[in-house]
Amino acid sequence: AQRVTQPEKLLSVFKGAPVELKCNYSYSGSPELFWYVQYSRQRLQLLLRHISRESIKGFTADLNKGETSFHLKKPFAQEEDSAMYYCALSGNTPLVFGKGTRLSVIA
Amino acid sequence: GAGVSQSPSNKVTEKGKDVELRCDPISGHTALYWYRQSLGQGLEFLIYFQGNSAPDKSGLPSDRFSAERTGGSVSTLTIQRTQQEDSAVYLCASSLSIQGAFAPLHFGNGTRLTVT
Numbered sequence A: 001a002q003r004v005t006q007p008e009k010l011l012s013v014f015k016g017a018p019v020e021l022k023c024n025y026s027y028s029g030s031p032e033l034f035w036y037v038q039y040s041r042q043r044l045q046l047l048l049r050h051i052s053r054e055s056i057k058g059f060t061a062d063l064n065k066g067e068t069s070f071h072l073k074k075p076f077a078q079e080e081d082s083a084m085y086y087c088a089l090s091g092n093t094p095l096v097f098g099k100g101t102r103l104s105v106i107a
Numbered sequence B: 001g002a003g004v005s006q007s008p009s010n011k012v013t014e015k016g017k018d019v020e021l022r023c024d025p026i027s028g029h030t031a032l033y034w035y036r037q038s039l040g041q042g043l044e045f046l047i048y049f050q051g052n053s054a055p056d057k058s059g060l061p062s063d064r065f066s067a068e069r070t071g072g073s074v075s076t077l078t079i080q081r082t083q084q085e086d087s088a089v090y091l092c093a094s095s096l097s098i099q100g101a102f103a104p105l106h107f108g109n110g111t112r113l114t115v116t
Helices: none
Strands: A003-005 A010-014 A019-021 A024-026 A032-038 A045-049 A072-074 A083-090 A101-106 B005-007 B010-013 B019-024 B031-038 B042-050 B065-069 B075-079 B088-095 B111-115
Touching: A003 A083, A010 A019, A019 A101, B005 B088, B010 B019, B019 B088, B019 B111, B031 B075, B042 B065, B042 B075, B075 B088
Parallel strands: A010 A101, B010 B111
Antiparallel strands: A003 A024, A019 A072, A032 A045, A032 A083, A083 A101, B005 B019, B019 B075, B031 B042, B031 B088, B065 B075, B088 B111
16 A cells, blocks of 8 residues: 655744655555645645656755655755645555645744 | 636535535646545545546545546536535646656645535
8 A cells, every 4th residue: 555654743943944854655666756835825736756856946855765765855944935745655546645744934 | 827726715515415616627637636635634535537537436535425527627526415524625636647757736726615
């Protein structure tokens, strides 16, 4: 079965501090991993995907198959990063989402 | 271009009533999904449609829930005999294919359903 675990419901950091949003997954095959973000009063949108190996808004995420993790990182948090973040897995079924982590960046 | 459009944006209904939620996907997107977003539960998959294939209904929580997609475009999610636990934001998304890194989901703004 496919499963995505985001252990933190809420993460608060100070502006300028590093951020790491944790995501672990369970899938026996070769997964596609994504991070989606929902800013206040906006629709849910794709932030980044592991296959692109890109950095979006300063965020990066590396797929670690040994640890079955896809943690989202940013070296210096900004206030505008405050949002709800969802990790998602695409395997052999439609996209499965974690329960989300609310990131709050404190000025 | 226009994104995924959902209507109504808000719906308040009495327990026991039926409701219909509508989704207009992005033109040309072959895949359409319904998810339910509730506090503490994240995004719960409900159903998806891919082209003319039979829909995957594996996420529907009960037989009170059903969905249709007419002409490969507009979709309607119907909840019969609504219960208070059905209160949530219902999100629709579309994509160019059902899975894969080259097919990100595009979400609508959702319909907030409140069952009183």
